[in-house]
Amino acid sequence: MGDNGDMNNAPAESAAHWSAPTAPAAVRASVRVPGSKSLTNRALVLAALADSPSTLTGTLRSRDTELMIGALRSLGAHISGDGDTVTVAPGPLHGAEIDCGLAGTVMRFVPPVAALASGESVFDGDPAARTRPQSTMLDALRALGVGVDGNALPFRLTGTGRLAGGEIELDSSASSQFVSGLLLAAARFDQGLRIRHVGKGAVPSQPHIDMTLEVLRSVGVDARSPAEGVWEVAPGPIAGHDWVIEPDLSNATPFMAAAAVTGGEVRIPLWPLSTTQAGDAFRDICVQMGADVRWEDVDESAGVATCVVTGPPALGGTTSGLRGTTLDLSAVGELTPTIAALAAVSTGETSLRGIAHLRGHETDRLAALAAEIRGLGGQVDELEDGLRIFPRPLQAGTWHAYADHRMATAGAILGLIVPGVMVDDIASTSKTMPDFTGLWDAMLTGGEK
Numbered sequence: 001m002g003d004n005g006d007m008n009n010a011p012a013e014s015a016a017h018w019s020a021p022t023a024p025a026a027v028r029a030s031v032r033v034p035g036s037k038s039l040t041n042r043a044l045v046l047a048a049l050a051d052s053p054s055t056l057t058g059t060l061r062s063r064d065t066e067l068m069i070g071a072l073r074s075l076g077a078h079i080s081g082d083g084d085t086v087t088v089a090p091g092p093l094h095g096a097e098i099d100c101g102l103a104g105t106v107m108r109f110v111p112p113v114a115a116l117a118s119g120e121s122v123f124d125g126d127p128a129a130r131t132r133p134q135s136t137m138l139d140a141l142r143a144l145g146v147g148v149d150g151n152a153l154p155f156r157l158t159g160t161g162r163l164a165g166g167e168i169e170l171d172s173s174a175s176s177q178f179v180s181g182l183l184l185a186a187a188r189f190d191q192g193l194r195i196r197h198v199g200k201g202a203v204p205s206q207p208h209i210d211m212t213l214e215v216l217r218s219v220g221v222d223a224r225s226p227a228e229g230v231w232e233v234a235p236g237p238i239a240g241h242d243w244v245i246e247p248d249l250s251n252a253t254p255f256m257a258a259a260a261v262t263g264g265e266v267r268i269p270l271w272p273l274s275t276t277q278a279g280d281a282f283r284d285i286c287v288q289m290g291a292d293v294r295w296e297d298v299d300e301s302a303g304v305a306t307c308v309v310t311g312p313p314a315l316g317g318t319t320s321g322l323r324g325t326t327l328d329l330s331a332v333g334e335l336t337p338t339i340a341a342l343a344a345v346s347t348g349e350t351s352l353r354g355i356a357h358l359r360g361h362e363t364d365r366l367a368a369l370a371a372e373i374r375g376l377g378g379q380v381d382e383l384e385d386g387l388r389i390f391p392r393p394l395q396a397g398t399w400h401a402y403a404d405h406r407m408a409t410a411g412a413i414l415g416l417i418v419p420g421v422m423v424d425d426i427a428s429t430s431k432t433m434p435d436f437t438g439l440w441d442a443m444l445t446g447g448e449k
């Protein structure tokens with residue numbers, strides 16, 4: 001579906017296996033990571049709903065953001081700019097065909113926008129996206145009076161040009177993105193929106209909801225969480241804005257992990273001193289596993305610093321100097337593949353809990369990580385809501401990515417100290433980091449790309 005350029009095509013089944021490079025020595029490099037997926041796609045949605053044009057700088061250009069641009073364009077927004085500077089001029093919204101690819105942010109953030117459009121919109125995506133949880137969003141839109149046909153991708157919905165809004169209850173334990181998607185569009189509902197989470201389980205990925213509230217406030221929207229599991233957005237205009245997108249800190253983690261597992265030192269410049277990005281939590285996790293993390297070149301006025309990660313000396317063979325740990329990752333689940341890779345080459349057991357919702361990510365990440373670490377000779381217990389990983393010497397083998405960018409980068413991390421790891425679909429990294437292999441190679445030769 002759609003015609004959004006090559007980056008939107010599902011990674012080819014026949015893509016050549018990528019031989020993950022082994023680090024010839026402790027990795028020493030400075031790596032500039034591209035813009036945040038989560039911030040880019042929130043900014044694009046708000047810009048399309050705003051009452052005047054917006055500019056984004058530092059925009060991530062990747063499969064997920066091209067899909068978002070394609071979706072908003074087909075609904076009526078005017079979006080231009082090829083590089084990381086993008087301008088968005090809002091236009092009257094009309095029904096469209098939307099390709100969600102495998103992007104959770106597209107499948108959960110765009111339906112409320114389409115509900116504000118006049119006419120029918122049809123949504124579909126990659127085969128794997130059809131199994132991702134979606135009914136919470138579609139039931140919420142039904143409760144708001146939108147005509148919806150379907151409970152998962154593919155589905156169609158009919159917008160009437162406006163939504164009354166009001167109060168809804170929903171179960172967002174499968175993904176925080178249901179709450180975020182509704183809140184992002186809610187200022188345009190006649191009465192705004194009050195959401196109450198009523199599920200048995202907690203809402204995961206709290207920092208991502210905090211990010212949603214923060215971006216809404218930055219465009220003049222009254223958005224708040226008056227109590228745990230309750231969010232409110234007041235009706236009102238959404239202002240055009242000059243967005244400066246932060247680097248993607250979750251995508252920085254494989255590079256930081258490279259320093260951690262090889263006993264090297266990796267610098268990530270332009271790290272925001274204050275941020276709602278989940279990836280910020282990785283600094284503390286590195287420390288907990290035995291790496292050193294410090295700031296350099298702190299620029300208080302710009303609000304950024306260079307984050308420097310120094311790994312403990314590797315122990316030889318396929319064992320790093322890191323130690324196992326116990327973590328509840330419910331708030332920062334998207335970091336799990338990187339952390340699981342670290343755990344597989346650490347000393348001591350690691351327990352990762354609170355992440356049952358990862359079974360509805362790009363793939364069932366708990367099953368995928370357990371299978372792939374075992375495939376290299378590791379030992380993993382797959383739990384209902386997590387993983388227990390035991391250090392074992394690892395060996396060469398194929399690492400399957402399951403079309404999942406973070407599975408692919410986890411395989412790359414292991415390949416640094418496990419000779420002979422072949423990642424079957426490194427092209428899946430195009431979801432959020434199209435030049436991953438270029439950045440990885442530049443890191444290994446010590447240069448900056």
Ligand SMILES: O=C(O)C1=C[C@@H](OP(=O)(O)O)[C@@H](O)[C@H](O)C1
Nearest residue numbers: 038175176177180204205208334
């Ligand atoms: O809102 C967002 O930008 C995201 C929210 C999280 O989703 P879940 O709550 O489904 O984990 C996160 O894992 C995903 O990568 C991005």
Ligand SMILES: C=C(OP(=O)(O)O)C(=O)O
Nearest residue numbers: 102103104105334361362
């Ligand atoms: C879960 C993720 O993506 P999505 O936005 O598609 O949910 C992720 O990037 O780890």
